[in-house]
Amino acid sequence: MTTNSIEQRASADLLVCAGAVATMNPAREILRDGAVAVSGGRIVAVGKAGQLERAFDAARVIDVPTGLLTPGLIDGHCHAQYYIARGMVDDVGDVMTRVGRYAVPFEYGITHDEAYVSARANFAEMLRNGTTCFLDGGGRQPHAIAQAAIDTGIRGVVARLTSDVSGPFRLPIAEDVDTLVGLATEAVERWNGAAAGRIRARFSVDLPLSVSDELCAAVVAQASALDVGILGHFHGHTPDDHGGGRNPHVERYASLGVLSGPTVLAHIGWLHEDDIAAFVRHGVGAVHCPSQSMFGGFGMIGHGSIPELVEAGVPVGLGADAACVSRFLDLVRVMYLAACAHRDARTDPLAIGAHKAFEMATIDGARALRWDDEIGSLEVGKRADMVVFDTTGPEWQPRALANPIADLVYTATGHSTHTVVVDGDVVVDAGELTTIDAEAIVRETDAVTTSVFDRLGFDHVRPQWPVRA
Ligand SMILES: [Zn+2]
Structure with a gap:
């Protein structure tokens, strides 16, 4: 938690704010209206969104009030x-x-x-x-x-x-x-x-x-x-x-x-x-x-x-x-x-x-994986790998974020994923991959799959029932 005053705002690359933050720190604290600040790919602060917004001058702010922010x-x-x-x-x-x-x-x-x-x-x-x-x-x-x-x-x-x-x-x-x-x-x-x-x-x-x-x-x-x-x-x-x-x-x-x-x-x-x-x-x-x-x-x-x-x-x-x-x-x-x-x-x-x-x-x-010194929780000093799940869908209701981990595991699917950060980089931005052309990859993957299955003689991947063209 930072205590910098407004006059001493620290610079950060990224500030992610969400309606709830599941830190997975040793006490397993869940912060209401929380935030995580990132600089140089590492987490530099975890705390209340309002306090971190005042403490950091971030190059980018992602604010999802209906979001659940968790470790990746x-x-x-x-x-x-x-x-x-x-x-x-x-x-x-x-x-x-x-x-x-x-x-x-x-x-x-x-x-x-x-x-x-x-x-x-x-x-x-x-x-x-x-x-x-x-x-x-x-x-x-x-x-x-x-x-x-x-x-x-x-x-x-x-x-x-x-x-x-x-x-x-x-x-x-x-x-x-x-x-x-x-x-x-x-x-x-x-x-x-x-x-x-x-x-x-x-x-x-x-x-x-x-x-x-x-x-x-x-x-x-x-x-x-x-x-x-x-x-x-x-x-x-x-x-x-x-x-x-x-x-x-x-x-x-x-x-x-x-x-x-x-x-x-x-x-x-x-x-x-x-x-x-x-x-x-x-x-x-x-x-x-x-x-x-x-x-x-x-x-x-x-x-x-x-x-x-x-x-x-x-x-x-x-x-x-x-x-x-x-x-x-x-x-x-x-x-x-x-x-x-x-x-x-x-x-x-x-x-x-x-x-x-x-x-x-x-x-x-x-x-x-013996990587818990760097990932697995949202704590200061760890690499910034994190996910924002959007909780506006009907499967999160009623009382979205009232018991967010139970709702995520028992009710939601990965389709709720809104934003993904790896090593401080935003790789999924409001549902869209930023690193690759998703549509081009679908076309290329289809073609390669067909080519491999043809070469290996795999013609069995089809419905068990008759198909009408
Ligand atoms: Zn295996």
Whole structure:
């Protein structure tokens, strides 16, 4: 809070005023008629709008009296190259079919330029829904993902996926461990810290059954040498998978050093209490992707130990995952699922809930990504990543802003997004993307999607019912 007098007005680049400000500071204060001042990409003041208007001479003022100002939402697990694969695995069969028949040929079959077009549209949708930061689970085109992030203005973490075991999905492994670690290292060295720190890079390990001990050890050693983290994929284990005992993948990853990266793991199914204790002991972050699990029937809601991880203090973020396995890239809808789905699965009307789900999409997600020193809350000194949600729509009534986080999570969608700021830059201005030509991107994305599907022989993306021309 600043106390400058009118005569000593400080200059600022941007002042955003809103009817309510959900700070997500340690006390979780919500300010009525609040504001955030930004200078040099950082938050320099948070307080009452009237006081900050008097204290700062801002180059631009955005004043939305009906707005809810929050930290930018953090998508802790996505795959931006799969935006153009939306619809690819709708109702096509079991996971072996979805991955083996479609996802693997797609993963290994698209070019850098196609991945770039996909990622740019992916990030455009995210920004339009209030997501300001992503962690990409990794693919074979990290350079395209990073460049698209830079061009759209979003913040994020990129990685080059590594897998060296063909495994159940019969991956067409073409690279040995040295080559894989070399490719992943190239991505880290090229992108970690890019765009004045807006882009970070990590190492990425695929599913436990797709990575050898040798690869894990090499990734751990290189991540440690370069002082970057690791991200990995788990999947929807049930209590029956291991006879109610410990998850052998947790023990294996712990013994190989994979859990200590620092590491964030996505897609957490059922865990034994000793597995959860291992997450706590090694400082593992987790990312929950409820829409991916519900779309694919993976059981993270039915069996997943998400409420137990939260209870144990593990930072659990939220992810929409890839557009083909979530269908939407709207973390507001993802928050709704996180808030409510576990209640049904546990027949517990107080499980998770709106305020915890909002923490998961903001400060807890930042903690899971080990980026909470810079993002995840609206506090002086942090980078200015924030969203204004417009509350004039009928879904916010009656008494808009009376209980804004509950209304956002339980009732609204990302379509309420009005203004988005990343690193101090206004990237969505009154609903319009400022960094890219949204209409041109739609045309280009359509053309690239058609080209890729034709090349891969994917002619199955159509209605189940007869269509009349
Ligand atoms: Zn993933």
